[in-house]
Amino acid sequence: MPFAFAQPAGWFVCLLPTLLLPVFPLAAQSLAPVSGMVSAQGGAAIEAATVTLHRATDSVAVKTEFSGADGRFSLLTTQSGRYLVSVVQLGYARAWAGPVEVSTATVPPLTVVLVPSAVQLKGVTVTAQKPLFERLPDRTIVNVENSSLASGNTALDVLSRAPGVTVGINDNLALRGKEGVLVLLDGKRVPVTGVELAALLRSLPAEQVQTIELITSPPAKYDAQGGAGIIAINLKKDQRLGTNGTTNISYGRGRYGKLNAGLSLNHRNRAFNFYGSYSYTNRNGFQNLAFSRNYLRDARLISSSTQYNARRVDLQSHTWKTGIDYTASPRTTLGVMLSGLGSRLPVEGNNSSTFFDSANQPTLGFVSRNESLLRTPNVAGNLTFRRTFPLDSGRTAELTADADVARYGTDRDLSLTTNYLFPGRAPRLLTSSQDGSLTIQSVKTDYVRPLPDGVRLEAGLKTSWVRSNNDVLFYNTIADITTLDVNQSNGFRYQENINAGYFSVSRTQPKLTVTAGLRAEQTNTAVRQTNSNGNIERHYLQLFPNLSVRRVISETHEIGFSLSRRLDRPTYNQLNPFRFYVDPTSYRAGNPYLQPQTSYKGELTHTLGKLTTSVSYAYTSRPILAVYALENDTLVRSTDTNLENQHYYAFTLTAPLALTKWWQLHADAELFYINFNGSYGGSTTLPGQLGAVLSTNNAFTLGKGWTVDVSGTYHSREQYGFEILRSFGQVAVGVQKSLLAGRGTLRLNGTDLFYTAPVRSAFRYNVLTASQRISQDTRVATVAFSYRFGSNEVTPARKRSTGAEEEKRRAAGQ
Structure with a gap:
């Protein structure tokens, strides 16, 4: 039967006038700002130009x-x-304006016109490269674009080496040791988590990524989803006038080959910007799992097993994007964008298993072959509108609106053949076919208005609709007789509607910045299963306040504080009860009864010179945790459950240092303690243990276009819920050379040089204990070449951010 959702609640309609109310700052006497506008010779506005204020007496930057x-x-x-x-802006000569007299009186706005550097510098080329990591008050920025360690690798590889980011045993991303991360790709929420998210990020070449932002305390404008924070991946977009393009190709070799190739084209004039990109990925690798299990009853050993899974994984993907931006007037921009990802992931695995009784005598032995094929035809579209409104004193208000629609498909086939070595049994064949589709629609609008005395108002509304339909059929074949497995075959229907509104007010004074915001989200969800008698519906409204304070003590000394409440709804994959078999004794299934988890987080930050330290604490109610359950004497189910609560404590130290003119060092260290309270199946969680995540990156500039990067990461031993995670890490080195008058770049790199990335872990339950080691094709040598062609005249484009953000991260199996 169809589901019916109520119309958006009255609170949502009543919220709109509140968002548009004027905000009056507290009376205070402060110095007037120095404001103005940067444009090119033709009058086009220039975004992201570096504007610096200098003392007129000695030109010192302040x-x-x-x-x-x-x-x-x-x-x-x-x-x-x-x-x-x-x-200063890339492609233009430096321009100066002033002097101006700063006092409490209004300073007349400045107009700065930049001219192309080729005219001013007469053939002299000035190059500058951003550091790989930049630490800002509320986030860390990873500048991927020019890194030699990124070439030929994937977005997941870059993330695994980013400060404070770890990729767990089940490919779950964690930020500062804490899971529950919101991942945005060009402003849109990535539609999968766990293994599916890892596969998507592996299909995205790092050459397409410009920056990655690690945001630990997001403001109210972001969706409340993501208790650990936000990882925002921003793709490259050509900002040059005329017709331009970039092409790249790379080949890496570990045990198997890894090929990436891509092409992007862009044509920009004063009114239109046409762009498109395509990339092809063919990455072959392996995933090997060696594990042993002990089966217990009343704390006594009943039986045990040793097993080994060897899996060959061949990922092929095609990603594309095309769009048009139209500047209807100097203050109005319209845009349309289409994007898609089609991937094909065949997996061939062989499993060998031997079971023993309590006296360590073999009782059962078998070998199996697992063949699966996952296809994901995905496509998404976006319409965007942007309008700016002139205010007094050089200020400008901005209104943006986005409409998104996306469809994610899943076709998954499985064939699992088991041949018994002893005792004698007939071979068994288990086959399944899963078809799924996920449709996401969303609309949102955001309004930003600067007010007098350094006050800034932001407000917005958003609504989204999600419909997920999935069907799976399982068949058993024994002695050439095939029957439908009605216990495992199922249909899963999920619908969701979220209505949200937010407002945020910030005030910036010379030495104090305060931001306060409130986000409200009304959620309506409904779940129906074909083989279940009851439906599950939930309707709830939650408020998410946040506060941040930044106090500047001097030019090199400041402190900050942030406090926020956030939410993690179960992903669609976590809710979907379909079974996905890894081997005859292990399968994964979702839990449709999962409830969302909520968290409160506070963080205190201190910066002295280039050294930044922070302490933070987070409390989570009903945390979602991956767990294992013993289905019968040999079958183990992996699923998710809600525990009672979670406590998280962390201390972080960041040190970006210029040791010499040619050696830049960025070091990041975090100590954390995570403790879960709760039980599952009669088993109580393990006590927490102090853990550490350490990372360092060394950038060496050798001259004549040569640069070298050396990075290392280390994750210490950790106890997380029911799991004990052993230490792991890796070392990588990259070399790059600029060629062809700066238009070409040749890069060489090697990752996981000492093959220390394999993950070893153990889990402990009353009825089941296990230890395991997971290894993948991570030690890889890569050669890459990229070439940039076309015009050098730059006019930066607006960074596109679309509205279908929260829902797309949580699409399961799509």
Whole structure:
């Protein structure tokens, strides 16, 4: 029977006028900002130009900001006096403006026009490269674009080496040791988690990524999903005028070969920007799992097993994107974008298993072959609108609106053949076919308005609809007789509607910035299974406040504090009860009765010079945890459950250092303690244990276009719920050389040089204990080449952010 959702609640309609109410700042006397606009010679606004405020007496830099999408900037200083302004942007000559007199009176807005550097520098090329890691008050930015360690690798490889990010035993991402991460790809939420998310990130070449932002305390404008924070992956977008493009190809070799190739094209004029990109990935590898299990009853050993799974994994994917941006007027922009991902993931696995009784005598032995094929035809579309409104004193308000629609398909076939060595039994064949589709629709609007005295108002509304339909059929074949397995065959229907609204007010003074926000989300969900008598429906409204305070003590000394409440809804994969077999004794299935988890987090940050430290604490109610259950004497089920609560404590140290003119070092260390309270199947969680995540990156500039990167990561031993995780890490090195007048780049790199990335772990339950080792094709040598062609005249484009964010991360098996 169909599900019926109520219309958005009255609170949501009543919230709109509240969001548009004027906000009056507290009375305070502060210095006027130095504001203005940066544009090219033709009048086009230039975004992301570096604008620096200098003392006029000695040209010492006192403040730096970036120009906005409309080219406007605003700089605040703590002392009155005469100042100069410099503006720098790639492809343009540096420009100066001023001097201006800063006092409590309004400073007239400045107009800065940049000219192409080729005209000003007469053939002299000035190059600069951002550091691989940048630490900002609320986030860490990974500048992937020019890293030699990124070439030929995937987005998942880059993430695994990012500060504070770990990829767990089941390919689950964790940020600062804590799972529950929201992943955004160009502003859109990635539609999968766990193994499916890892497969998607492995299909995304790192050459397409410009930056990755690790946001631990997101503001109210972001969806409340993601208790551990947000990982925002921003793809490259050509900002040059005329017709331009970039092509890249790489080949890596571990045990098996790994090929990436891509092409992006862009044509931009003053009114239109046409762009498109395509990439092909063919990555062959392996995933081997060696494990032993003990089966217990009343704390006594009943039986045990030793097993080994050897899996060959061949991933092929095609990703593409095309779109048009139209500048209808200097203040109005329209855009349309289509994107898609089609992947094919065949897996061939061989399993050997031997079972023993309590006296360690063999009782059962078999070998099996697992052949599966996963196909994911996915496509998404976005319409966007942006309008700016001039205000007084050089300020500009901005209204954006987005509409998204996406469809994610899943076709999964399984063939599991088991031949028994002893005792004699007839061979068994288990086959299944799963067809699924997920449709996501969303609309959102955001409004930003600067107000006098450094006050900024942000407000927005969003609504989304999700429909997921999945069907699976299982068949057993024994002695050439095939029958439908009605116990495992099933149909799963899921519907979801989320209505959200937020507002945020911030005030920036010379030495103090305060931001307070509130987000409200109303959620309606419904689940129906074909082989279940009852439906599950949930309707709830939750509020998510956040507060951040930043106090500047001096130019090199500041402190900050943030407090927020966030949510983790179960992903569609975690809710889907379909079985996915790894071998005859292990399968994965979702839990349709899972409830969302909520968390409260506070963080105190201190920066002195380039050294940043922070302490944080988070409390989570009803945390979702992956667990194992003993189905019968030999069959183990992997699923998810809600525990009672979770406590998380962390201390972080970040040190970006310039040891010499040619050696840049970025070190990041985190100590954390995670403790779960609760039980599953009569088993109580293990006590928490102090853990550490350490990472370092060394960048060496050798001259004549040569650079070298050396990075290392280390994750210490950890106890997490019912699991004990052994230490692991890896070392990588990369070399790059600029060629062909700077348009070409040759890169060589090697990852996991000492093959220390394999993960070893154990889990403990009253009826089951196990230890295991998972290894993959991570030690790889890669050669890569990229070439950039076309014009060098730059006019930065607006970074596109679409509305279908929260839902797409949680699509299961799509």
